[in-house]
Structure formats: C-alpha cells, structure tokens
Amino acid sequence: MAHPKIGNLAPVFTLKNQNGEKVALKDFRGKKNVVLYFYPKALTPGCTTQACGIRDTAGEFEKLDTVVLGLSPDPEAKLHKFMEKHELNFDLLADEEHKIADKYGCWGLKKFMGREFMGLIRTTFIVGKDGRLLHIMDKFKTKTHHDDVLNWLQENLD
Secondary structure (H helix, E strand, O other): OOOOOOOOEOOOOEEEEOOOOEEEHHHHOOOOEEEEEEOOOOOOHHHHHHHHHHHHOHHHHHHOOEEEEEEEOOOHHHHHHHHHHHOOOOEEEEOOOOHHHHHOOOEEEEEEOOEEEEEEOOEEEEEOOOOEEEEEEOOOOOOOHHHHHHHHHHHHOO
C-alpha cells in the first residue's frame, strides 16, 4: 500500500485516545501543524524510546505550533497504561483495526527474526495547518526520531 502524496490533503480520521475521547485530524486544521507518528506496539523498548523523546521535547514542538499524535493498533486501555507509566504528555490514538494505518500506507509485510507477518510499519507524517501533507519520514532511529522531526520542522516551516 502506498503513502498518500505530499501536497494532497492528509487522509482524515477520528479515533479515540488513551482516555476514550474522540480526536479528529480536522480538529487541528487552521490551528496547528500535526505530527502523526505511527508506532507498532506500546510498552515495547523501541516505541518507549521514541515516545519518551517526544515527551522530553514537547516544549520545542509547542514553540513550533505543532501537536504530536501517536497512532498504534493498541487498545485504549494499553495506551492509557503506556501514557501513565512513562508520563507521556501527548495523545496516543487507538487504531485497533488499522484502518487509518491502511489509509496512510503504514500497514504491511514486516520481517522480524526470520518470520514474516503483517503489522504496522513505523512511519511519521507531518501535516500543515491547511490539512495538507508536508513530509513523510520512514527511515529514522527511534532514539533520534524527535530531533529528526524537530529539525525538519525548524528548517521547513515559516
């Protein structure tokens, strides 16, 4: 499945966050840039490293008028536990049926320890205030993901 094209409107969605509250991409249109980062599984080492990096740089994202949303196929209860355990300060959205991951081209064949399976492919999308897709990141390290996103935002946003 292919990613949406840069310059096009980002696929819209409404999902529930870690507290069961509905969050829609359209809620941010005209107000903030949005970083959508898709991650495979809450409470795992790589995903925790990635989330904590974002948590620790929340002030930098705010200065750039940017909100971060994490999306995974985990249920709300697991997202709530992830948020509480690591004191995360941004919304995590439950895409249990991977419908949004499908729309964004992030659900596909993965290989791990010699086996192949369908799963979420770690990818980040940056959406502008007008709702258009500005950038796609699919090659990064979880340890430096937050810095990579911030650097792109600082270099490319007015």
